[in-house]
Amino acid sequence: MKEIREKLQLVNNEYTKKSTVAVLYAIIASVALNVFWRPGNIYASGVTGIAQIVTSVMERMTGSEPPVSIIYYLLNFPLFILAWKQISKKFTIFTAVTVTLTTIAIQLMPVTPLTTDPIICAVFGGAVNGFGIGFALKNGISSGGLDIVSITIRKLTGRTVGSIAIIVNGSIALTAGYLFGWPYAFYSVLSFFVSGKVTDAVFTKQQKLQVMIITKEPDKVIESVQERLRRGITIIHDAEGAYDHGEKTVLLTVITRFELHVFEEAMMESDPKAFVSIADNVQILGNFYDPGM
Structure with missing residues (x-):
């Protein structure tokens, strides 16, 4: 019973943490969109940018602008089905949950132009959005959109396809130029660049982490980790605990910070009582599989 309560407590803590992060991301994303991008006629990247395009085109065709929040949610919905499968x-x-909260926040947050200068809107909108995405990813949640497509491709092929983001975001920039004038295409590209740089600075996706696991259930841990992550694991048998002199096994592997939350899930499932030590900023010589390459 104690083990079940401890496991339930860990799950509740995880859900509470991720729910809080989702709320914060939703607020940050709505600020980027309604305070900077929309007042400056700047388009966001990914699904948010596509939603802006749809609303702009429909406004020109019908004279009435549909809520960008609703379009944003409808575009994400088929991606939920893809992610589920x-x-x-x-x-x-x-x-x-994250996309739903973001939809609500975008709808409730009024369009509040602090400035209409397109360069300021592009830079600050990109910075705010990049911080939100990096913060979300660092805490193990996805903002939806093209993330789902990228993760699906990575799972099926072991590789990411950066050309998808390039094609989508390039099309968004060209549409911005066509609708608002070609300088706005460059302003949107500037916003993409700033957002990406800030995301990387906050998230540090490629930061390597050295993981040492001391466990009594090595087979379960290895199976669970390798089922989720394409990582080699070194096994050291016949380790002994100084406290109880029990036989243990030491497992060593290296992951990226991007994979940390997946690794934590694998450990919770296989051996929640294992001792796990994680070291930051390790330097790797030799072969290290990078799914982003």
Whole structure:
């Protein structure tokens, strides 16, 4: 019973943490969109930018602008189905919660132009959005959109396809130029660049982490970790605990910070009582599989 209570407590803590992060991300994303991008006629990247395009085109065709929040949610909905089938139900639920909260925040947040200068709107909108995305990813949640497509491709092929983001974001920039004038295409590209740089600075996706696991259930841990991550594991047998002199096994591996939350899930499932030590900023010589390459 104690083990069950401890496991339930860990799950509740995880859900509380991720729910809080989802709320904060939703607020940050709505500020980027309604305070900077929309007042400056700057388009966001990914699904948010596509939603802006749809609303702009429909306004020109019908004279009435549909809520960008509703378009944003409708564009994400088929991606939920893809995530449910190809990634995991847990991932899909958290992503759906994040997208739903973001939709609500965008709808409730009024368009508040602090300035209409397109360069300022592009830079600050990109910086605010990049911080929100990096913060969300660092805490193990996805903002939906193209993230789902990228993760699906990575799971199926072991590789990411950066050309998808390039094609989508390039099309968004060209549309911005066509609708508002070609300088706005460059302003949107500037915003993409700033957002990406800030995301990397906050998230540090490629930061390597050295993991040492001391466990009594090595087979379960290895199976669970390798089922989720494409990582080699070194096994050191016949380790002995100084406290109880029990036989243990030491497992060594290296992951990226991007994979940390997946690794934590694997450990919770396989051996929540294992001792795990994680060291930051390790330097790797030799072969290290990078799914982003």
